[in-house]
Amino acid sequence: MMPDLGKYAEAVLSSYAVSIVLLVVLVWLSVWRATRVRKQLEDIESKVKRDG
Amino acid sequence: MIALLIRDLRLAMRAGGGFGLGLAFFLIVVTLVPFGVGPQSDLLARIAAGILWLGALLACLLSLDRILALDWEDGSLDLLATAPLPMEAIVSIKALAHWLTTGLPLVLFAPVFGLLMNLPEAGYKPLVLSLLLGTPALSVIGTFGAALTVGLKRGGLLLSLLVLPLYVPTLIFGAEMARRGVEGLDITTPMLMLAGITCGTIALLPFASAAVLRVNLR
Amino acid sequence: MNLNALWAYANPKKFIQATDRVLPWISILAVLSLVVGLVWGFFFTPEDYRQGSTVKIIYLHVPSALMAINAWLMMLVTSLVWIVRRHHVSALAARAAAPVGAVMTLIALATGAIWGQPMWGTWWAWDPRLTSFLILFLFYLGYIALWEAIEDDDTAADLTSILCLVGSVFALLSRYAVNFWNQGLHQGASLSLDKEENVADVFYYPLLVCIAGFVLLFIALVFLRTQTEIRARRMRALLARERMG
Numbered sequence: 398m399m400p401d402l403g404k405y406a407e408a409v410l411s412s413y414a415v416s417i418v419l420l421v422v423l424v425w426l427s428v429w430r431a432t433r434v435r436k437q438l439e440d441i442e443s444k445v446k447r448d449g
Numbered sequence: 450m451i452a453l454l455i456r457d458l459r460l461a462m463r464a465g466g467g468f469g470l471g472l473a474f475f476l477i478v479v480t481l482v483p484f485g486v487g488p489q490s491d492l493l494a495r496i497a498a499g500i501l502w503l504g505a506l507l508a509c510l511l512s513l514d515r516i517l518a519l520d521w522e523d524g525s526l527d528l529l530a531t532a533p534l535p536m537e538a539i540v541s542i543k544a545l546a547h548w549l550t551t552g553l554p555l556v557l558f559a560p561v562f563g564l565l566m567n568l569p570e571a572g573y574k575p576l577v578l579s580l581l582l583g584t585p586a587l588s589v590i591g592t593f594g595a596a597l598t599v600g601l602k603r604g605g606l607l608l609s610l611l612v613l614p615l616y617v618p619t620l621i622f623g624a625e626m627a628r629r630g631v632e633g634l635d636i637t638t639p640m641l642m643l644a645g646i647t648c649g650t651i652a653l654l655p656f657a658s659a660a661v662l663r664v665n666l667r
Numbered sequence: 668m669n670l671n672a673l674w675a676y677a678n679p680k681k682f683i684q685a686t687d688r689v690l691p692w693i694s695i696l697a698v699l700s701l702v703v704g705l706v707w708g709f710f711f712t713p714e715d716y717r718q719g720s721t722v723k724i725i726y727l728h729v730p731s732a733l734m735a736i737n738a739w740l741m742m743l744v745t746s747l748v749w750i751v752r753r754h755h756v757s758a759l760a761a762r763a764a765a766p767v768g769a770v771m772t773l774i775a776l777a778t779g780a781i782w783g784q785p786m787w788g789t790w791w792a793w794d795p796r797l798t799s800f801l802i803l804f805l806f807y808l809g810y811i812a813l814w815e816a817i818e819d820d821d822t823a824a825d826l827t828s829i830l831c832l833v834g835s836v837f838a839l840l841s842r843y844a845v846n847f848w849n850q851g852l853h854q855g856a857s858l859s860l861d862k863e864e865n866v867a868d869v870f871y872y873p874l875l876v877c878i879a880g881f882v883l884l885f886i887a888l889v890f891l892r893t894q895t896e897i898r899a900r901r902m903r904a905l906l907a908r909e910r911m912g
């Protein structure tokens with residue numbers, strides 16, 4: 398299945414790896430922070446409603 | 450307006466202000482470079498123009514936070530803001546004072562440092578001219594950076610991160626002009642570009658600095 | 668669509684509602700087109716007769732470079748909207764886009780360096796395009812750092828949007844200065860509407876799919892991150908009110 402990359406295999410594979418890792422980290426950080434902030438906000442909002 | 454300029458200049462002269470400091474820093478850079486790259490005079494001659502420009506840029510950067518921070522701390526900036534002077538004028542005066550205390554001495558002493566760096570004879574005039582044309586832009590851009598970071602506690606490092614990318618065009622054209630001068634090439638194009646950048650920043654950037662300062666004083 | 672209707676989404680609540688509705692679709696589309704484009708490009712395109720298999724790097728390099736510039740343009744537009752109309756969502760969208768743009772710049776730089784090694788024989792050349800991207804990266808860093816450094820939200824929005832405006836002018840200047848300073852190894856534009864012969868069709872279509880994927884990914888990330896910023900700001904406001912009350 399793997400295409401024959403010839404002598405440049407290292408360059409092609411490493412650039413794909415670097416890019417995909419960077420993209421995954423970016424997406425993961427964004428999603429992680431989004432869920433965390435969403436949850437915190439819900440906690441605070443429910444608390445505010447209960448108190449007030 | 451002139452009173453403000455004189456006040457700023459006097460403050461800089463007194464109490465170990467930036468006046469001699471920039472020059473001393475410049476001297477240190479010029480002294481350290483040969484230690485870093487070796488004492489071969491032909492190598493030094495080749496990189497002299499670039500090193501002198503870099504030194505000027507760093508010396509300028511070093512004294513930026515003094516432009517507004519002291520006035521901010523003792524509250525005189527708030528007083529100035531309520532004065533009948535428009536903020537744009539205040540910012541321009543501040544930049545001018547900064548240039549007179551750091552930029553101008555560098556320009557005047559650049560030939561001496563050029564001597565230390567073994568600068569070829571043909572290079573002196575273009576070098577001094579490029580510094581004369583370029584350093585005002587450095588001061589004006591620096592004032593913008595200082596206005597951005599004036600309210601911050603640890604503004605120093607951030608200031609350099611913000612200002613240095615803005616210095617890129619000035620540095621490129623200034624150093625290119627000096628380099629071409631050393632090699633005896635035509636310096637007209639970079640000179641015109643450098644002068645254009647300086648005029649443009651002097652004309653436009655004070656508006657941005659003033660807007661930023663107003664936000665910070667709010 | 669009526670342009671005026673667009674301003675309705677400047678209301679944070681409406682923005683969250685609307686983006687919540689479209690976000691799943693955009694994300695699915697983004698992942699789909701990225702997977703299709705990259706798999707197509709990686710497995711099913713021939714080698715270039717000169718560049719060999721390194722031509723496959725184009726599917727990452729060109730889209731990320733495009734998005735690096737477009738992200739800054741988007742920040743410029745949203746900063747202007749904040750300055751003129753003072754919609755908070757706009758300022759927060761600029762803040763949300765900056766790290767995405769910075770990562771895109773980093774990808775473009777990294778793939779460029781890896782590509783340059785076999786092609787030009789060096790990891791890094793002070794080529795005008797590479798240099799401009801490095802400078803662009805510095806601009807992103809400064810912009811993000813300024814957002815992080817200022818505590819008051821409105822002050823931060825004001826200062827960063829002015830920095831974005833001034834920075835855009837200087838970034839453009841640097842681009843021309845760098846061009847003037849050094850002639851490059853880089854090839855000219857590899858993509859343009861009228862000159863498709865620059866890149867052969869076999870490479871062109873998967874490349875388009877990849878670009879679409881990067882654009883969609885960017886939109887999805889910006890929507891998500893803007894939502895996060897809105898929520899974070901609301902949280903700070905609620906906490907502050909609680910402490911006061």
